[in-house]
Amino acid sequence: MSGKADVWQGTLALMVLKTLQTMGPLHGYGIARRIEQTSGDVLSLNYGTLYPALLKLEQEGYIASEWGISDNNRKAKYYRLTRAGHKQLAREARQWEQATGIIERFLCPREEPQ
């Protein structure tokens, strides 16, 4: 498994939300594949963990689901972002940027003028 990163705790939800925003309504398998592709196949996602995460987001009202037909005529459950989900995504993205900004400044400090 070396060379492949595991999904960090708590980031999976953010990834799901972002994926749904970019791609529009999508089924579970699609979301999983998309996350892996976006990461350039560096991330290794255990697909089994995706479904409880989707259920949690749905219970919290950030996404909604309904049954539909996939591209190749297969019945599948489609998830889409709700309005609350859009807001939540914006909020989490902002927090994430802040957090990474701070870490970045720690790791690569710019030279301060003396």
Place this chain on the structure above:
Amino acid sequence: MRSLRAWFLRLGGLFNKEQKDRELSAELESHLQMHVEDKLRSGMSAEEARRDAMMKLGGVESTKENYRERRGLPLFETLLQDFRFGARMLRRNPGFTAVAVLTLGLGIGANTAIFSVVNAVLLRRLPYDNGDRLVIVQQQAPRAGFLDVPFSVPELTDYRSQNRSLDALVEYHNMAFILLGRAEPERVRTGVVSWNFFDVFGVKPLMGRSFRSDDEKPGAPAVLLLSYEYWIRSFGGDPTVIDKTFTMNDRLHTVIGVLPPLPQYPDENDVYMPTTACPFRSDPRMIANRQDRMMRAFGLRKPGMRVSQVEADLTGIVRNMQRAYPDIYPAAFDVGTRTVSLRDEMTHEARPTMLVLLGAAGFVLLIACANVANLNLARMVRRERELAVRTALGAGRMRLFRQLLTESFLLALAGGALGLLLAHNCLALLVKFVALFTSRAGEIRIDGTVLLFTLAVAVVTSLISGSAAALHTTATGATDLKEGSAQSTVGMGRRRLRDVLIVSQVAVSFLLLIGAGLMLRSFMNLQHVDPGFQPENVLTMRLNLNFTKYDNDDKRRAFFESLLDKLQGQPGVRSGAATMTFPLEGMQPMRNDFKIEGQTQSQAMPIGDFRVVSPGYFETLRIPISEGRDFTRGDRPGAPDVAIVNRSAARHFWGTQDPIGKRISTDNGKTWIQIVGVVGDVKQYGLNQDAADELYFPLANSPLLNGDLVVKTAVDPLSIARKVIEQIYEIDPNQPAARVRSLEQVRSDSIAAPRLTTDLLALFALLALAIAAAGIGGVMALAVSQRTHEIGVRMAIGALPHEILRMVLRRGLALTAIGVALGLFGALALTRILRGLLFEVTPTDPLTFMAVAAVLVLAALVACYLPARRAARVDPMVALRCE
């Protein structure tokens, strides 16, 4: 918000599970197929693709399980499961369940009942709005033996004007007046109070208005407030009673209001009037006389003032009075004041008894818990296989522990429900019992606090009774599955635990039995006390003459003399007499000082209880006249003044001298009264009280306004009560008689409180004994059934049945003996708290201790006999074959 929404959805997830499971399966299946198709497209074989998809998902079943956990509330679900399973287990064991629920129900019921009393009487605030600030003020002269001296009007004025610690000081006294204007003349108990008495207590009228300051002005129209109880009893709750007028004391009184249904303090009265309406209290001579003391006083503490500060403040006022009137407050009497909070005063009499009963009820519950714990342990033996299977199937220790505790919680809950039912049914009886101690008894009910208490007791009970079995079972681990034997051997540990439980049950039962035994002995002593009179066949009734009609001594004397004359000829009447009070009636003593001729003035004046009786009183009550003579009709004004003393007074004041012919004075030497007789001592104030020094004076010389009629009858005294009352009506049709009772009834009422306390304690102790005996018997029976094989072997190699019998009995008795020994130590330490409740029994009375030990051992012997006999009848062939 979001998490709350999620929680509700998860709660919803507990329902309609099957459809949701189907949906999840479909979703995962479609996921897998899409995955497989992708892989097929990229050139994998079908089998490889399927395997890869499964791997990537991480197992269909575990994904489903993770999903389900997120969907519902797992902790809640297993709890529900535990409850359902527990209920099923208990249903399958109806015998065990019934015994356990009954045992716990009795234990919890006893505690709930007693707690409802403690809660109402000792814990809850007084029902008056200002309850916490109310204090009782008493004047005392401890060195003269006066602990609660009433107040005179000038004294009240001094306290009221000089104190700096009270917002208000109100007065109270009560009288029996005759109320006319209803069908029959009615004797009404009347509270005479300051106009702001009810405002100070914080009591608002149910209807109409309360007293106003105008009502207490001299010459104001007389007004009445009715007590709620009297309004219901005599007027059927008629609201039009307001503004009705009745005649009392020759004046018209207008009803202005009705009081709410609150406990009345200090006495139960029928009506209340302001002080100016009471003809005695408003008499100018009474108002002016500092030594005419009749009133009681209640104060409202200023906020922030402690009771002790109020007491100090008022004691300062007494010092001022002492300086101003040294004759009235002699230094030798050590006059002072005492201030107590009303709440303490109302409940201090009930407190020790209630706490003892609460303790006893607690002990009963403890025994019940130990018993159910033992039953649980015994049941675990039979459930070992089930628990082993569940452990093998992966149930964790915590999970099993929780399961077993849930079961005992269910038991305790059912026991609690039963207990509540029992307590509810006993409440009316308890109220009657507690009313003997405190006027707060009417407040007893099962309220939210009591329900919470019962629930808490049930929870604690389930922990105590269940954790022993649960801990033990899960700690040792049910590992005997492989043996596959129904007759698994019992670990030493569990047997020892059961023994410990039995020993503690015996020990606690011993404690309770000792408590009950001591109370019983004390009560028997009380009952065998010689009261100094014979209560058999004596009729008593209270006569409160209408003082406006009987306004001088001659009229009063004539009334009593003609009444006694009329009674003399009546069939069924042996003798009759009039008296100020009779023994055990519960009247406050009329204690006065007097002078003895020839004794020096330097000592403090002697003090005695003064009584006024007609001739024939001693004969009627069979009080022996040991020297001299009884009063006669000739002892009246004009003849020499005479008095009779009791033996105690004779010994006390004249020592070895003969008191007959000696003289005393009650008016500081102006007139002298000759002692003409000595009578026996009488238990005047209670069977447990020593006789006081008594001085009797003839009724003809100080005719009473309020007195009792006592009649010795040849038949059942109450059967001729009506005839006696008719004689009274013949003399005065407007003269009611009240409190018609037989003297035996009075005597029995006077010891009702200790009798009922004894009954309750005995009930608890017997309950404990029965539970403990059943426990011993049960444990021995279990031991026998588990040792059937061993017993069979013993008998096969020659043990005789009676040896087996003895072996089992010996074991049961050994446990009992240890329990009794431990209980003995506990009893020696604990019975001291009973001391205040006991009469002429020491808390370590050896006879009681021995008798109780014998009873316990006997009960244990009986309980062990059945299983022992079964053991002795074991057929060795059968016992050996069953292995």
